[in-house]
Amino acid sequence: MTPAHKSRRSIAVTETGKRKLREAQKRKGGKRITYEDIEEKLEFQVSRSTIERFFRGKAVELENAMSIVEVLGLDLQEVVDVAQYQNLILG
Numbered sequence: 001m002t003p004a005h006k007s008r009r010s011i012a013v014t015e016t017g018k019r020k021l022r023e024a025q026k027r028k029g030g031k032r033i034t035y036e037d038i039e040e041k042l043e044f045q046v047s048r049s050t051i052e053r054f055f056r057g058k059a060v061e062l063e064n065a066m067s068i069v070e071v072l073g074l075d076l077q078e079v080v081d082v083a084q085y086q087n088l089i090l091g
Contacts, residue, residue, distance in 0.1 A: 009061055009062050013055075017080055021079055025072065
């Protein structure tokens with residue numbers, strides 16, 4: 001995979017998105033869901049370090065981002081720049 005391809009298929013959360021991720025992390029059944037919990041629910045297909053990067057606002061592969069937010073019961077468009085998301089999907 002070339003670096004250009006990787007960056008084209010990567011996406012990061014916005015500042016508002018980071019807050020939404022943290023809120024979703026806290027509200028799961030009254031117990032905080034950890035990065036390890038997310039990793040386990042994704043059957044270790046997404047690494048903990050990738051999950052941590054995403055929560056810190058660093059870009060990760062689109063498919064990984066989609067998986068992470070799904071575990072938290074969110075839609076990716078709630079936490080990323082919608083225009084960037086649409087460019088990735090339509091591009």
